[in-house]
Amino acid sequence: MSDFRAELGDIPVDDHPRIVQQRSRDHYWYSPVLKAKLDHVTAEIVVSPRSNDEVKTVLAAAYKHGVAITPRGAGTGNYGQAMPLAGGAMLNLMNMDKVLDIKSDRVRAQAGAVMEQIDNQTKAAVGGELRFHPSTYRMASIGGFIAGGSGGVGSVRWGGLRNLGSILGLKVITCEAEPRELDLEGEDILKVAHAYGTNGIIVEAEMPLTASYDWVDMVVGFDDFMEAARFGREVAAQDSLLVKEVSVYAAPIPEAYFNRHKPYLKDGQSVVLLMVAPVALAAMSLFISHHKGDLRYRSDTASAEELKRLPPVYELAWNHTTLRALKVDPTITYLQTRYPSLEHLEKMTSMLGDELPMHIEVTRQDGNVTLSGLPLLRYTTEARLDEIVALHEANGCDVFNPHRYTLEEGGMKRTDQKQLDFKRQADPTGRLNPGKMIAWENPDFDFKAGKAWLFNGLNPVGPA
C-alpha cells in the first residue's frame, strides 16, 4: 500500500480510519442479509482524484502494486455496490463534478456531478432536465447512478437506464499498466452501465435531456389498496397525462413512515404519490375525482412554510420508502419484485398481508405499463425471506433479489458475456471492485442451484 501511495503525487488521499470506514459504506444495511455479511468490510485508504489524468495515475499504480480499487460516487446504492470487499483503496469520484457541455437536448458531465446540480444547470441553460433520477437526486452522482442504478423517478415515462438511448455516451478509464480513456457509444454503453465499476471507471457521461417542468407533488388517498393500485396503473396508461412519478403504498406505510406528511394523511388509507406536469393539472384533478381518489395534498397550492417543511414526494418514493421505514422500525427490509398484472398483485398482497406492506412503483418496460414492486418486508429470518421470494416465483411474479451483492444474483441470474469480455480488456488483473462479478471470480458458478455466492475475500480464515 505504501508503494501504491508513493505513486499518487499530490492526489488527495485520506487514511484517517473513521473517514475511511465512512467512505467504505453504501446503503447495503437496508438488507439484514448484506448487513451481516458486509458489516466488517473496509478499505485502507480513500483516494480522491480531480481529473482524468489523476484517475489514470491511480489506476496505473493499482495495476502495478496489486491494490484493489472500489469506485464510489455518493455511496447511495443499496446492494453493496460500493463496498470494498477486498479492502484496498476507495476511489472517490465526487471531486470530479463538473458539467462539461450542455446542448438543447443533451448534457455531458463528469461522473461525480450530483444529479440535482446537473438539472439546475441544464434548466437554466436550455430548459431541459435529465429524464430520470433516483430518490437520492439531491446527493447521488450521475456516474454512480449509471454504474449501479437502473431507473427511478421518470421511469414511468422513459423506461430504464439500460434501454437503448437512455445513455448517449460514457468515457471510461481502464486499469492497466498504461490506463486508456475509452469513449463508448451505442450498445458498447451496456458493457459498463450497471457493472458496479467492475470493468472500467466511468469518468464522464452524456445523457439526453427532456423538457423540464415545475413538477407538482400530489398525495392521493384511497380506502382500499387495490383501488389505489388500479388508479396508479390507469394514470400511467394515460399517454396524454404527463407525469414523472406514480407510486402506490398500502396502509399502514403512509401513516407509519411518511412522518412529515402525516398531517395530510388519513389513517387507514392507502396512498398514491404523483409528480404531475403543470400542463396536466386540470386533467389530473378530474381523473382523480373520476376514480374517487381523495386528494390529500398538492404542492402547487401549499404555503411557502409547508413547502419548506415537507420533502418532495420523490423522497418518499423508491428506496426512500425503505429508508423511512427503517428509521422507524430497524427490523424492516424490502424486496424488489414485478407483478405481471393487478390480479397477481392482489394475490400476493392478500397472501402475505402485513408481513409484506406493499409498495409499487409504476414504470414503463418495453412499452408496457408495469407494476414494479419495492414492498417492505417485516424481516424475521433469512429462511423466511427466501420463502417469500420462492412464493413470488411460484406465483409467476419476478424477484430481483436486493439481498445479494453480486451483479448476477441481483440481476439477470446469468453471466453477462459482454461485461465479462470487457473486463478482460479493461481490467485484465481484476483490480476493479473485486468480488462483485461472479463470472470473473468463478466462471463455473451454478446460478440455478439457489445458493448465494460468497466472495473468498470476505472469508479470510479459509475457503468459502
Added chain:
Amino acid sequence: MSDFRAELGDIPVDDHPRIVQQRSRDHYWYSPVLKAKLDHVTAEIVVSPRSNDEVKTVLAAAYKHGVAITPRGAGTGNYGQAMPLAGGAMLNLMNMDKVLDIKSDRVRAQAGAVMEQIDNQTKAAVGGELRFHPSTYRMASIGGFIAGGSGGVGSVRWGGLRNLGSILGLKVITCEAEPRELDLEGEDILKVAHAYGTNGIIVEAEMPLTASYDWVDMVVGFDDFMEAARFGREVAAQDSLLVKEVSVYAAPIPEAYFNRHKPYLKDGQSVVLLMVAPVALAAMSLFISHHKGDLRYRSDTASAEELKRLPPVYELAWNHTTLRALKVDPTITYLQTRYPSLEHLEKMTSMLGDELPMHIEVTRQDGNVTLSGLPLLRYTTEARLDEIVALHEANGCDVFNPHRYTLEEGGMKRTDQKQLDFKRQADPTGRLNPGKMIAWENPDFDFKAGKAWLFNGLNPVGPA
C-alpha cells in the same frame, strides 16, 4: 338568404358560384361512397368573419333567418365533416388565425390558425411545439383538427386528441338569438371536440406544448411486410427512443405511390417511415441494424437540394398515403381499422392480399402500443367494401368506417349523449352542420341494423 346577408354588415361574404363550390368541399372524395352521395352538395354563400363578435353576428342572423351554417377550417377532413348537406352558408374561419398567447408549456390560438404556423411561433418563443398534428400540418387549422380529427403525427407518443389533457381549453360560440361565448375546460371539452361543429363554433383553442425537435425523417426497407410491422411495433415500444411518427407500408405502396422518394426505395420492399429526435439517432441506427432494416433515406444527411425536392415523411403518412395513391389510381380508397395484435394483422393481410395494400400507423392507446390501420383498398363495389369491413369484424379487428359522413357511424356507433345534450343548449334550432349528428335528426336510428343513415336534406325529391 338575403335577409340573412342583410344582417352581416361588412363581414366578408362571397357568393361567386365557383368560390362557393370550392369552399363547399372537403376531402370527402377519398371515399367513392361519400363521393357518390355528396358530390352535388353545395352552400349558397361563404361568410368569413374576422372576430368573435363577427361570428356572433353571423350566428344570430342564422338563428333568426333559419340559415344552415357549416363551419370550415382548411377543408382537409376526409369524412365530409365540412360538407354543407343542407346548403346555407359556409362559415370560413381561416381569417381568425392569430396565435393569442404562448406560455412555456401551452399555446392559445384562434381556430383558423394553421398548425405549422402555430409551431413556428411557439418554437421561436419557448422551444415548444404541439404534441400532434395531421399529415395536413402545413394547411390544416387547429380548430378544424379539434372539430374533425382524432390524432396523427405524434400519436405514437401522446395518444389521441380526445384523451384527457390533450386539449386544455376551448372557446365556443352558440347559435341562439343572442349567441354566447362559452369557455370549456376539463371534460366539458369532450362536448365539442370531434363534434364536427354541430353543437357550437370553436373559435379558440388552448393546447399543451411539448419540447420541439428538428425531427429527422427516416425510410427503412424490409423484404417482408411482417418484419416491417414487427419492427414498427418494437420501435414504438422503446420508451427511451424518442419518435414522433412510426408507420408501416406493405409493398407495393412505397414504389407505386411515394413518387418523390422513389430513387431511395428498393422495389418489392415494404417500408417503415420514422420521425426521430436527434437525441435518439445513434440508438435508432443501432436498432434498425439489429432488426436487419435497410436504411434507405435519412434527412439529417440529405443535401439541401434533396431536402428541397422531397416532402417531409409525414406528408407520405396518415391520409396523405391515400391521397398519393388516389393521384396515381383514382379507383383506390381506404379503410380505418385496428389490429389487436401482429397475428391479427398477418391474418387480414394474407386473407385480403393486394386488394387491401396495408398501411399501419403505430399509435399509443390507453398506454398500449397499438396497430392502427389505414389500409388502401382497391375499390370495386360498395357491397365488396362492406364485405371487407364485415371480414375484419368477424376476425376481431375494429373498423372505423370512413365511408360515412355522420359522427356516430364513423365513430363509436352510438349516441354521444354529452354532445347531444350540449347541442340542445348551444344550437337549439339545429342550424349548425345539419345532417351530421344522427342523434339529433333521428333519435330512434338503429345503429345495429347495419344500414347507412341518409340525411333527408340530401334527398330533396322525397323521403329517405
